[in-house]
Amino acid sequence: MELILNGKKTELPDSVNTITLLINYCKLKKKVVIVELNGSIIEKNDHEGTSIEDGDQIELVHFVGGG
Amino acid sequence: MTQKGRGMVNNRYSRQELFPQIGIEGQQKIRKKHVLIIGAGALGTGSAENLVRAGIGKITIVDRDYVEYSNLQRQQLYTESDAIERIPKAVAAEKRLRNVNSEITINGLVLDVTHEELEQLVVGVDLIIDGTDNFDTRLLINDTALKFNIPWIYGACVSSYGLSYTIIPGKSPCLNCLLETVPMGGATCDTAGIISPVVQMVVAYQTTEALKLLVEDYDALRNKLVCFDLWKNEHTAIKVDGVKKSTCPSCGTNPEYPFLTYERQMKSTVLCGRNTVQIRSHQGQERDLEELATTLRRQEGTVERNPYLVSYTLSPHRLVFFKDGRVLIHGTNDITEAKTLYHRLLG
Numbered sequence: 001m002e003l004i005l006n007g008k009k010t011e012l013p014d015s016v017n018t019i020t021l022l023i024n025y026c027k028l029k030k031k032v033v034i035v036e037l038n039g040s041i042i043e044k045n046d047h048e049g050t051s052i053e054d055g056d057q058i059e060l061v062h063f064v065g066g067g
Numbered sequence: 068m069t070q071k072g073r074g075m076v077n078n079r080y081s082r083q084e085l086f087p088q089i090g091i092e093g094q095q096k097i098r099k100k101h102v103l104i105i106g107a108g109a110l111g112t113g114s115a116e117n118l119v120r121a122g123i124g125k126i127t128i129v130d131r132d133y134v135e136y137s138n139l140q141r142q143q144l145y146t147e148s149d150a151i152e153r154i155p156k157a158v159a160a161e162k163r164l165r166n167v168n169s170e171i172t173i174n175g176l177v178l179d180v181t182h183e184e185l186e187q188l189v190v191g192v193d194l195i196i197d198g199t200d201n202f203d204t205r206l207l208i209n210d211t212a213l214k215f216n217i218p219w220i221y222g223a224c225v226s227s228y229g230l231s232y233t234i235i236p237g238k239s240p241c242l243n244c245l246l247e248t249v250p251m252g253g254a255t256c257d258t259a260g261i262i263s264p265v266v267q268m269v270v271a272y273q274t275t276e277a278l279k280l281l282v283e284d285y286d287a288l289r290n291k292l293v294c295f296d297l298w299k300n301e302h303t304a305i306k307v308d309g310v311k312k313s314t315c316p317s318c319g320t321n322p323e324y325p326f327l328t329y330e331r332q333m334k335s336t337v338l339c340g341r342n343t344v345q346i347r348s349h350q351g352q353e354r355d356l357e358e359l360a361t362t363l364r365r366q367e368g369t370v371e372r373n374p375y376l377v378s379y380t381l382s383p384h385r386l387v388f389f390k391d392g393r394v395l396i397h398g399t400n401d402i403t404e405a406k407t408l409y410h411r412l413l414g
C-alpha cells in the first residue's frame with residue numbers, strides 16, 4: 001500500500017495495516033509518538049484498533065530527550 | 068572606542084527594529100524581559116546567543132556540567148581552552164555572552180536544578196527556554212512553568228531529527244499531556260550522535276517563538292508541534308490542541324504538579340548514555356575545593372583543579388567535584404560502585 005508519511009510518498013507492506021503496526025514498522029515502538037491520521041490526532045488507546053489504508057496521510061511525531 | 072560610542076547611542080538593534088513585527092516598540096519590550104534558560108548544552112548555548120544578541124534585558128542560564136572536547140562540535144559558546152581547563156558551562160557561557168553584549172544582564176549559574184531551586188529561579192521570569200537533555204528536568208520545568216503561569220518552549224534533538232513545542236499555561240496542552248508517560252532511555256546524543264545543523268534548526272524554532280512571546284505578538288505563535296529530519300528531508304507540523312486533558316495532573320482542572328510534589332529527584336543519578344553517575348549532597352554547603360584537593364593529593368591518582376571544580380583521575384574512573392556539593396563519577400553506570408568509590412575517598 002502507498003501512503004503519505006510525514007509528507008513523503010511511502011510504500012508499505014500490506015501487512016502493516018494499523019497504527020500500532022506502522023509505529024513498530026518505523027521502529028518507534030519504544031518512543032512516545034503523536035499520530036495524526038488525515039488531519040485528526042489518534043489517541044494512544046486507539047492506535048491498535050485504527051486501521052490504515054492506501055492513500056492515507058499520516059504524520060508521526062516522536063519525542064526525543066537529547067539537546 | 069569612547070564612551071559615546073557605547074550604550075544607548077549605538078544602533079546595534081537597528082536591523083531587528085526595522086523588522087516591523089518587532090519595531091522600536093518591540094525592542095523596548097524585549098529590553099524589559101527576563102528569560103531563564105535551563106541547560107547550557109547545544110540548545111541552551113544556541114538560544115542564549117540568539118537572545119543575548121537580540122537584546123533581551125536579562126538572561127539567566129543554568130547548567131550542572133563542565134565543558135568537554137566532545138561538546139565543541141555543536142555547543143557554540145565554548146572554545147578549546149574551556150575544554151582543556153574543564154570550565155563549568157554556566158561560567159564559560161556567561162563570559163562569552165558578556166563579551167557579545169555588555170549592555171544587558173547575564174547570569175550563569177552552576178547548579179543542577181531541583182524543584183526548590185527552580186521555584187526560586189522563576190521569580191520574575193517571563194519565559195523559560197528548554198536547553199536540557201532529559202525528560203525528568205523537562206517535566207520539572209513543565210510543572211513549575213504551569214504553577215507560576217510562565218510560558219516555556221520545549222526543544223529536543225538527536226541524530227538528524229529535532230522537534231519543538233511552545234507551552235502556554237491555560238491555553239496549549241502541556242508536556243505531560245503530550246507524553247502521558249515519562250519515556251525511558253532511548254537514543255541520546257551520546258549514543259546516537261547528532262549533527263549541529265539540527266541544533267541550529269531547533270534553536271531557530273525556539274528563539275523565534277521566544278521573540279514573538281517577548282514582543283507580545285501572540286497571534287503570530289505557531290500553535291503546532293513541529294518536527295523535522297534534516298537528513299531524510301522530512302518536515303511535519305501538527306495541531307495538538309485536542310491532546311490537552313482536563314484530567315492532566317500538571318495542567319488540568321485540579322493540578323497536583325506531580326513532578327514538584329513528589330521527591331522524584333534522587334540524590335544519585337546515572338547520567339543517561341554518559342557512563343557517569345552524579346552524586347548530590349543535600350547539605351547545602353559549599354565544598355571547600357582547596358581542602359579537597361589537598362586531601363586527594365595524598366592519595367594515588369592525579370588531581371587537577373580550577374576555581375570551579377576539582378578533577379581527580381584514578382584509572383579507570385575520574386571524579387569531578389563541584390563547589391555546590393555535586394560529584395560526577397565518570398567511568399561507571401553503577402550507582403553502588405560510584406558511591407563506594409566516593410566514600411572510600413571522602414569517608
Ligand SMILES: [Zn+2]
Pocket residue numbers: 240241242243244245311312315316317318319
Ligand atoms: Zn497537561
